[in-house]
Amino acid sequence: MAKRMKEGFRVKDIDAFSSFIPYVMVERSDSQNTINESFDVAPTEKFIREMRAEGLDSFGVLHVILGSYVRMVSQRPRTNRYIRGQKVWARNDITVSLAIKRKMSLDGQETTIKMHFQPDYDIYQVYKVINDAIAEGMKPTNNTDSAAAAICAIPGLVRKFALWLLKTMDYFNLLPSFLIEASPFHASLFITNMASLNIPPIRHHLYNFGNCPLFMAFGAKRTMYDFTEEGDPVKKRVIDIVVNIDERTADGYYWASALKQFKYFVTHPELLKSKPETVVKDW
Numbered sequence: 001m002a003k004r005m006k007e008g009f010r011v012k013d014i015d016a017f018s019s020f021i022p023y024v025m026v027e028r029s030d031s032q033n034t035i036n037e038s039f040d041v042a043p044t045e046k047f048i049r050e051m052r053a054e055g056l057d058s059f060g061v062l063h064v065i066l067g068s069y070v071r072m073v074s075q076r077p078r079t080n081r082y083i084r085g086q087k088v089w090a091r092n093d094i095t096v097s098l099a100i101k102r103k104m105s106l107d108g109q110e111t112t113i114k115m116h117f118q119p120d121y122d123i124y125q126v127y128k129v130i131n132d133a134i135a136e137g138m139k140p141t142n143n144t145d146s147a148a149a150a151i152c153a154i155p156g157l158v159r160k161f162a163l164w165l166l167k168t169m170d171y172f173n174l175l176p177s178f179l180i181e182a183s184p185f186h187a188s189l190f191i192t193n194m195a196s197l198n199i200p201p202i203r204h205h206l207y208n209f210g211n212c213p214l215f216m217a218f219g220a221k222r223t224m225y226d227f228t229e230e231g232d233p234v235k236k237r238v239i240d241i242v243v244n245i246d247e248r249t250a251d252g253y254y255w256a257s258a259l260k261q262f263k264y265f266v267t268h269p270e271l272l273k274s275k276p277e278t279v280v281k282d283w
Contacts (some may be wrong), residue, residue, distance in 0.1 A: 044267070065191070077278055097112050098134075216244075218242075
């Protein structure tokens with residue numbers, strides 16, 4: 001049986017190779033695989049118009065993407081695993097870190113916010129969590145800012161030791177819960193919205209600090225030309241997504257299946273209005 005602790009619990013019923021590979025690829029930066037994907041934005045735009053007509057005025061692409069991600073995890077829960085101390089763990093909830101700017105200007109302050117979801121959430125619940133977190137993040141300071149400021153107040157050499165100590169405590173699952181909550185690097189997913197800057201998505205690295213196994217970036221809409229089955233050219237508007245994955249959390253077949261589900265929900269967002277019929281457990 002798996003033992004629950006803090007963020008999650010140890011997963012012990014895995015094959016020998018999956019248990020061994022974190023000792024070969026010790027750092028998250030050693031273990032990252034990148035996938036580039038695009039999706040037709042027409043169904044998403046139609047859904048956004050419908051949701052705004054229902055009164056969800058600020059509903060947008062971010063809500064659809066995170067709603068699809070939450071639904072994907074509900075069906076493929078191993079995508080919510082992480083590595084700590086060269087062991088595989090499963091997270092107790094779905095935690096998403098999002099980078100935001102309090103003001104869209106060159107000197108605008110940047111911060112991160114954390115959002116907590118449950119796998120059975122529908123799009124209305126996802127919308128509320130996102131909007132509440134962004135509203136909180138727009139305040140002059142938050143827990144992440146306070147923790148960063150406290151660390152930066154320490155002299156350079158001592159700061160380096162302090163970060164080493166924090167990483168060591170994290171390795172042995174000894175970090176206090178309030179530090180884990182303040183850290184954007186302890187999450188199921190770190191996501192960045194490059195569309196707000198009107199640029200393509202960046203291929204972003206995974207962080208060795210913390211335990212976040214997935215980084216997703218999506219960019220601005222762009223026009224592309226494709227062909228129908230009859231060979232006729234067709235003009236499409238698409239959004240590009242770049243996903244960086246810690247491959248130690250699940251095998252390639254599992255991740256491929258999960259990302260296909262993610263794309264399906266993004267292009268059929270009306271399914272997100274109701275709760276999932278079933279939620280697959282990771283234990």
